[in-house]
Amino acid sequence: xxxxxxxxxYHDDGKVGVTVPDLPGCHTYGDDRADALLMAKDAVEMxxxxxxxxACAIPxxxxxxxxxTGETLTLVAAxxxxxxxxxxxxxxxxxxxxxxxx
Numbered sequence: 051x052x053x054x055x056x057x058x059x060y061h062d063d064g065k066v067g068v069t070v071p072d073l074p075g076c077h078t079y080g081d082d083r084a085d086a087l088l089m090a091k092d093a094v095e096m097x098x099x100x101x102x103x104x105a106c107a108i109p110x111x112x113x114x115x116x117x118x119t120g121e122t123l124t125l126v127a128a129x130x131x132x133x134x135x136x137x138x139x140x141x142x143x144x145x146x147x148x149x150x151x152x
Contacts, residue, residue, distance in 0.1 A: 051130050053098055055111045057090050059083065059122040070126065072109045073097045090126045095133035102130055 057070045062079065066086035070076040070093070078093040080086030101108050117123055 051098070051102070053094070053108075053111070053128045053130070054125050055094055055128070056115050057094075057124050057126045058115060058117065059086060059124055060118075060120060068093070068126075070094055070097075071115055072112050087124070087126070091128060094126050094128040095130055098128055099130045099133050099137070 055070050057068050060067045065079045067079045068086050068090040076097045078089040080089045
């Protein structure tokens with residue numbers, strides 16, 4: 051599935067923080083704006099991928115968000131099908147868990 055969520059960028063201790071208010075607990079940061087946006091894409095895809103895998107409700111994306119001074123609103127596009135392909139390949143190559151090996 052493809053999604054787009056609004057995200058808020060802010061400066062924090064020399065880094066660029068990102069929060070996605072529509073997805074509880076979805077926060078990340080990067081060394082600069084470009085890095086923060088790449089990290090935000092990964093964080094949003096991981097959050098949504100987990101929600102899809104566990105049949106949790108996926109919140110609708112807000113049309114707008116209130117901003118505080120110094121914050122920037124941006125959009126983060128996510129593709130959970132692409133994320134799933136990349137991560138399922140990693141998971142299938144992983145060593146079996148101890149409980150699985152017995």
